[in-house]
Amino acid sequence: MAALSIRDLDDAVKEKLRLRAARNGRSMEAEIRPILTTAVTEDAPRTDLFSALTQRFAHLSGAELDLPARTTMPRATSLPQ
Incomplete structure (x- = not known):
């Protein structure tokens, strides 16, 4: 396993990591591991x-269709009783 040191980490970020680790019942190191793993995978x-x-198909453009005007009124449906 590799070791990693992080220099010049903002104090506010470190504090947020510490609080997050505490909420999850883990050390800061254990908290950072899944964060880094998720970020790179x-x-x-x-x-x-x-x-x-x-x-995927945006480059094909759309189909522009000319819809004919309706010449008759729509009729009501009749349902069997």
Whole structure:
């Protein structure tokens, strides 16, 4: 396992880490380990399917359709009784 020293860490950041570690019942070192692991293992933020598809096919542009004007009024549905 490797060791790591962090110099010039802001005092406010260190205090927040200390408080967070205390809340979670861990040492500061144990608190920092999962933070660093998560930071370097996240490839890309996950998005929902619609957003992913929109981004993937955005370069194709949209389909512009000319909708014809309605010439008749919509009729009411008749449901069997």
